Amino acid sequence: MKQLRGRSLGTRLSESEYAHCEKAAARRGQTLSEWCRQVLLEAAAGPAPAPEMVATLAEILALRKIIVNLLYGERTELASPVAVSDAFSSSSHVGL
Numbered sequence: 001m002k003q004l005r006g007r008s009l010g011t012r013l014s015e016s017e018y019a020h021c022e023k024a025a026a027r028r029g030q031t032l033s034e035w036c037r038q039v040l041l042e043a044a045a046g047p048a049p050a051p052e053m054v055a056t057l058a059e060i061l062a063l064r065k066i067i068v069n070l071l072y073g074e075r076t077e078l079a080s081p082v083a084v085s086d087a088f089s090s091s092s093h094v095g096l
Contacts, residue, residue: 009040 013021025035 021035022032025032028035028038030038
């Protein structure tokens with residue numbers, strides 16, 4: 001069931017500000033009222049995180065998980081610090 005909207009907000013705009021809002025609403029294919037409601041609710045919810053911030057955080061968390069697994073994870077022959085250091089010091093990597 002659609003929630004009834006019984007409250008309203010009002011503001012006063014100059015002619016140029018009003019025209020700017022009308023153009024923004026038209027670009028989204030919305031009425032001015034729908035556009036104002038959406039913009040106000042988005043602003044009240046807070047800014048969305050920038051995509052590069054989300055990607056950076058994901059990389060940091062992945063790196064943290066790798067480090068934790070290397071330091072405290074289950075010790076296997078392939079993941080042991082000695083095996084890792086041996087793998088990087090072998091002659092097969094010379095010249096890379």
